[in-house]
Amino acid sequence: MPNENIFYQKKIEVCDEMKPTVIADHRESQSGVIQHLLAVGVDVKFEKLDVGDYIIGDVGIERKTAGDFLQSIVDGRLLNQAKLLSETFEHPIIIIEGTDLHGRRLIHPNAIRGALAALSTDLGVSVIQTTDEEDTAGFIAVIARRSMKKKREIPLERRKPPSPTLDRLQRFVLEGLPGVSVILAERLLRKFKTVERVMMASEAELMLVPGIGPKKAKKIREILTSPYEFSQQGI
Structure with a gap:
């Protein structure tokens, strides 16, 4: 029987290594996003993050509800947070969770459009809108799986480009x-x-x-x- 236990333990360890992994800020631990990530087989590790809510390799993700996104425009937090996200991660992403972006606050649509334009064109931050926590988790899971696949495909040696212009x-x-x-x-x-x-x-x-x-x-x-x-x- 001891041999079976050892085999089982090794099997579990191998499976864990093959799981896509996401680092989440400890403040996200009670979020429904975490439960949905675990449900689809993503390994979540909690840390105290200074920037962003989720990290996957060189991808940094800031998650905002639609209401928080609009409030951050009003109080001026948005661009400062986005600038820090862009400076810290090679691939910065802001997820806006919720479909009522234009209906929660009395804020002019042009102000929202201007903020979205500044994020993408001035700061190089990708903006993704999701419907709810489950949709957010699904998007994060896709990035985590792509990141894991990318790591497996990285060659050991860099090769000169085929057309050396x-x-x-x-x-x-x-x-x-x-x-x-x-x-x-x-x-x-x-x-x-x-x-x-x-x-x-x-x-x-x-x-x-x-x-x-x-x-x-x-x-x-x-x-x-x-x-x-x-x-x-x-x-």
């Missing part, structure tokens, strides 16, 4: 930096114009680019400025 090679160079995807490489080049200027940028200058927060900027500068120390294990 100058712009692709420039992005390719920057994609070798920690946490820099093709999208972030494009943002860096648009901001600094050349690869050389990106490499010379300070932490403060790097953080002017949406998707680069203090931790990522510090890591990039660490990679660029640390003396090389040969390690046989690194080859």
Whole structure:
């Protein structure tokens, strides 16, 4: 019988490793979203998050009910929260939960449209509207599964782009930096114009680019400025 218990325990551990995982802010623990995530097989880990309500890899999600979204426009919180979300995560998302966005408060429709436009065009934040907690959980679960699939498909070595045009090679160079995807490489080049200027940028200058927060900027500068120390294990 002991062997059966060991086998069963190992089987459970393997299954847990294969589950998509979401990090949730501890204040979301009583939310119906959590129950729906667990029901569809998503593993949820709780932490005290300084930014966002849910984290999936390089995706940061801020969840707002329709009422809270409108209130955050009125009291001026929205753009500050969105800016912090954009600076911290490579893929920032705001979920607006509820279908009555235009019916809860006496706020002009153009103010709502302006806020939505600013989020996407000025700050690079994706805005998703869901109907309820179950719909929100379904959307988060899809992102978690895609993230898990993406990790499995990441090659061990970077390969030169098939058509090595100058712009692709420039992005390719920057994609070798920690946490820099093709999208972030494009943002860096648009901001600094050349690869050389990106490499010379300070932490403060790097953080002017949406998707680069203090931790990522510090890591990039660490990679660029640390003396090389040969390690046989690194080859």
